[in-house]
Amino acid sequence: MNKIIRQVRDLDLIEKELNSNHAGVFAFISNEQICQFAATYVYLNKNVYVFINETEELHFNIRLNSEGSFTIIKHKHLSRVKKEEFIPIYSLFSISITGILKNLTEQKIIDDVTNSYLLKYGKKTEELKNKISSPVKIILIDTQEIQAFEETGG
Numbered sequence: 001m002n003k004i005i006r007q008v009r010d011l012d013l014i015e016k017e018l019n020s021n022h023a024g025v026f027a028f029i030s031n032e033q034i035c036q037f038a039a040t041y042v043y044l045n046k047n048v049y050v051f052i053n054e055t056e057e058l059h060f061n062i063r064l065n066s067e068g069s070f071t072i073i074k075h076k077h078l079s080r081v082k083k084e085e086f087i088p089i090y091s092l093f094s095i096s097i098t099g100i101l102k103n104l105t106e107q108k109i110i111d112d113v114t115n116s117y118l119l120k121y122g123k124k125t126e127e128l129k130n131k132i133s134s135p136v137k138i139i140l141i142d143t144q145e146i147q148a149f150e151e152t153g154g
Helices: 011-020 107-121 126-133
Strands: 003-008 023-030 033-044 047-053 067-075 090-103 136-153
Touching: 011 033, 011 067, 011 090, 011 136, 033 107, 047 090, 047 107, 067 136, 107 136
Parallel strands: none
Antiparallel strands: 003 136, 023 033, 023 067, 033 047, 047 136, 067 090, 090 136
């Protein structure tokens, strides 16, 4: 199996992908174990905001001020590159963000993130906004590092 991995450094492309995707994998360490789960998110002001239902047990396992990560993976349309000496079977674009987990406390940021979430996921009425925002906890991943890669293999 052949594989070509290329690091992506174009921040505009990375941010475009982060804003257009709808879900990713949120990971953190709790009680000496790695916890991972699929989550919806908003990318805003160079940070990721993950939305967690406060009624789920997972909510109690998150340790604030510890490290966490968020990753998205997008299947890309295959394109032939003349340099490749093989026929590619898959093409992926992945972005991983690592940073410190924080709870949102400032109401203006909470409102901005909630409005961005509602615009992204299509809930536009005030009644639905209130239903979404009340039982949900928003976790900020205060970005320390963003890495993006394109991988083609076959």
